[in-house]
Amino acid sequence: MLTFTIRRLVLSVPTLLFISLVIFLLLELAPGDPMAQVPLTVPPDVKEKMRQALGLGEPIHIRYVKWLIQFFWIEPQVLFDHIFGTSFADGKLRVISWQTRSPVMDLVVQRLPQTLWVVGVAYVLAVIIAIPVGIYSAYKQYSIFDQFGTFITMIGFSVPPFFTGPLMVVIFAVNLHWFPSIYDTTLVVDDLESLGKQIRQMFLPVMVLALQITAQISRFMRASMLDNFNQDYVRTARAKGMSEYTVVMVHVLRNSLIPVVTVIALGIPSIFGGAIITEQVFAVNGIGQALISAIQANDLPMVQTLTFIFAVLIVVFNLIADVLYGVLDPRVRYD
Amino acid sequence: MTDSAPQPTPKRIAALSDPIPTQPPRSQWLDVWDQFKQHRGALIGGITFLVIILAVLVGPAVWWVDAQYLPKGREFINLRDTRPIYVALWDNAAKVDWAHPLGTDNLGRDTLARMMSGGRVSIAVGLTAMLLSILLGTLIGVVAGYFRRMDGVLMRLTDLFLALPLLPLILVASLLFRETLSAIFGVEGGVFVLVVSLIGITSWMHTARIVRGDVLALKEREFILAAQSIGTKPKYLVIRHLLPNVMSPIMVSATLGIAVAIITESALSFLGFGFPPDFPTWGRLLNDSVDRMDLYPERVLWPGLAISLTVLSVNYLGDGLRDALDPRIRGR
Numbered sequence: 119m120l121t122f123t124i125r126r127l128v129l130s131v132p133t134l135l136f137i138s139l140v141i142f143l144l145l146e147l148a149p150g151d152p153m154a155q156v157p158l159t160v161p162p163d164v165k166e167k168m169r170q171a172l173g174l175g176e177p178i179h180i181r182y183v184k185w186l187i188q189f190f191w192i193e194p195q196v197l198f199d200h201i202f203g204t205s206f207a208d209g210k211l212r213v214i215s216w217q218t219r220s221p222v223m224d225l226v227v228q229r230l231p232q233t234l235w236v237v238g239v240a241y242v243l244a245v246i247i248a249i250p251v252g253i254y255s256a257y258k259q260y261s262i263f264d265q266f267g268t269f270i271t272m273i274g275f276s277v278p279p280f281f282t283g284p285l286m287v288v289i290f291a292v293n294l295h296w297f298p299s300i301y302d303t304t305l306v307v308d309d310l311e312s313l314g315k316q317i318r319q320m321f322l323p324v325m326v327l328a329l330q331i332t333a334q335i336s337r338f339m340r341a342s343m344l345d346n347f348n349q350d351y352v353r354t355a356r357a358k359g360m361s362e363y364t365v366v367m368v369h370v371l372r373n374s375l376i377p378v379v380t381v382i383a384l385g386i387p388s389i390f391g392g393a394i395i396t397e398q399v400f401a402v403n404g405i406g407q408a409l410i411s412a413i414q415a416n417d418l419p420m421v422q423t424l425t426f427i428f429a430v431l432i433v434v435f436n437l438i439a440d441v442l443y444g445v446l447d448p449r450v451r452y453d
Numbered sequence: 454m455t456d457s458a459p460q461p462t463p464k465r466i467a468a469l470s471d472p473i474p475t476q477p478p479r480s481q482w483l484d485v486w487d488q489f490k491q492h493r494g495a496l497i498g499g500i501t502f503l504v505i506i507l508a509v510l511v512g513p514a515v516w517w518v519d520a521q522y523l524p525k526g527r528e529f530i531n532l533r534d535t536r537p538i539y540v541a542l543w544d545n546a547a548k549v550d551w552a553h554p555l556g557t558d559n560l561g562r563d564t565l566a567r568m569m570s571g572g573r574v575s576i577a578v579g580l581t582a583m584l585l586s587i588l589l590g591t592l593i594g595v596v597a598g599y600f601r602r603m604d605g606v607l608m609r610l611t612d613l614f615l616a617l618p619l620l621p622l623i624l625v626a627s628l629l630f631r632e633t634l635s636a637i638f639g640v641e642g643g644v645f646v647l648v649v650s651l652i653g654i655t656s657w658m659h660t661a662r663i664v665r666g667d668v669l670a671l672k673e674r675e676f677i678l679a680a681q682s683i684g685t686k687p688k689y690l691v692i693r694h695l696l697p698n699v700m701s702p703i704m705v706s707a708t709l710g711i712a713v714a715i716i717t718e719s720a721l722s723f724l725g726f727g728f729p730p731d732f733p734t735w736g737r738l739l740n741d742s743v744d745r746m747d748l749y750p751e752r753v754l755w756p757g758l759a760i761s762l763t764v765l766s767v768n769y770l771g772d773g774l775r776d777a778l779d780p781r782i783r784g785r
Contacts, residue, residue: 133612133613133616136613137613137616137617140617141622144622144625144626144629145625145629272765272768272769273761273765275712275764275765275768276712276761276764276765276768277757277761277764277765278716278719278720278723278757278760278761278764280719280720280723280736280739280740281739281753281757281760281761284739284743284746284753284757285753285754285757287746288746288747288750288753292746292747293747387618390618394620394621394624394724395720395723395724398723398724399743409621409624410624410724413624413625413628413726414628421621421625424621425618425621425622425625428618428621429616429617429618431618432616432617432618433616436616
């Protein structure tokens with residue numbers, strides 16, 4: 119198992135390098151000009167100097183390697199300095215955003231907590247709801263609860279977040295005034311009242327995200343439980359005279375959770391993708407919104423770094439899912 | 454044999470004689486249809502999807518208000534911001550007009566006509582992108598499964614695509630390649646080609662994996678060996694023997710692919726990276742009306758319901774097809 123993990127870790131390095139190259143080339147070959155927004159009255163030699171200042175004078179491969187060094191060598195140094203108060207990264211050039219002229223990573227660190235709060239709470243909530251729903255609808259297959267649950271999950275699959283989001287805003291924020299329609303990033307939680315405010319402003323985006331995730335996971339949980347109910351060991355357990363609770367909640371549940379756990383791990387990166395839309399609807403000041411505004415402003419270093427961070431998340435959680443599968447299921451060992 | 458016919462050989466052992474089927478043989482697709490009919494959700498979903506397609510195809514011929522018509526001057530003031538006719542049920546003061554049953558937008562364009570023309574684009578994008586993704590997926594899956602030499606390379610490529618952050622990349626690419634493609638195919642055509650190819654290129658991976666797995670299993674079967682032994686060329690082996698046998702998973706992922714494509718297109722349009730405002734799709738209509746949603750909720754409701762209903766019906770259709778095409782379930 120350890121060798122498998124190490125092998126996968128080593129293999130993920132070229133994968134990540136290749137992905138970063140793909141993103142870099144896509145941004146590079148695309149016909150957008152970062153100088154397009156500069157007024158026509160600016161003389162060409164000044165434009166050329168501006169181009170040089172943005173680091174665009176060098177050939178492609180040198181810029182790619184420089185970006186790699188900045189991302190993988192200088193940025194970790196900055197983090198190290200920040201934690202231990204050392205000064206390794208002093209005076210070294212970091213990845214600079216063209217919009218704000220500040221390091222991209224500082225922006226990411228500012229934006230990440232909002233995304234993590236909303237997405238994380240939604241995900242945890244969705245898992246907590248989805249697993250009991252999946253268990254019960256599999257146990258009572260084709261019952262009214264199951265039929266209703268199937269319908270709800272189908273709706274969760276089919277109704278896109280950019281429709282449920284505005285709908286919830288109209289119903290709960292505009293007409294009923296229960297929740298604010300816009301997420302206030304500047305809110306500091308220090309007492310009960312502000313905590314209540316934080317919960318209220320998180321409620322709508324979390325609900326929209328959680329509806330989608332619950333649909334997927336409970337569907338998977340149900341299918342996995344149904345697969346296991348037909349197995350011989352369930353009949354054996356019942357024949358031994360075990361209580362129904364032990365059969366379902368200990369024997370069947372533990373076996374059914376194996377694939378579900380990997381699905382939960384695999385779903386985490388895609389949630390960041392789904393959060394792009396939800397953040398846009400509720401004006402949550404998170405990473406997804408930073409990406410959208412960076413794309414619209416043609417801020418290539420920012421887009422490159424953010425997209426690559428999404429890719430890293432995907433690769434890391436794929437790895438975690440693979441390793442978890444091997445840990446949870448002794449029959450599946452990769453070596 | 455039937456007992457009325459005179460038997461030339463008197464001694465026949467009953468156990469050795471083959472039973473003659475009493476019914477004429479049924480085709481596989483008749484069985485599939487029978488099983489499909491059992492799944493009520495799938496049947497309703499299929500009918501709903503057909504109705505939606507018919508409505509957007511035939512609708513503009515019946516409802517011949519021009520979706521692009523912009524009224525000017527006094528007519529503009531009279532026409533704009535008309536509410537749907539049902540609003541008059543509870544609001545006497547509402548501005549309604551029987552000539553525009555779903556109302557008009559803030560420029561006086563008819564919402565019903567715009568919904569129909571938007572639906573045409575949305576569904577056309579969904580179907581075309583699905584076709585592209587199925588073509589790519591089947592091609593890569595068959596090549597990877599059939600030619601051992603290509604397997605490693607193509608499957609690594611598939612894994613790589615699965616590891617890419619797709620939505621951000623689609624957003625980036627849709628902005629970066631817009632102008633080049635618009636110059637070649639015109640504004641609307643360029644965006645159409647762009648959106649369809651982006652969705653197609655980023656959604657073939659699951660089909661490719663399923664097809665490869667099935668082809669790998671089929672390759673070891675006797676009928677393939679038989680076909681090879683009589684000298685069938687690989688091209689015909691794939692077309693005549695392999696492809697018909699992997700049709701059912703392809704059909705299922707094709708139906709589900711329509712849903713994914715429609716949602717992705719709407720999401721792109723919603724974020725403002727899709728079609729231009731005067732060439733509306735359902736997602737674009739929704740995005741345009743979110744700002745004034747508290748005053749005119751119907752403008753958000755109708756496109757949203759249209760997207761949701763289409764995707765819901767397609768999902769149920771795919772669910773039913775999966776059951777109907779699975780021979781293990783069909784027997785029961």
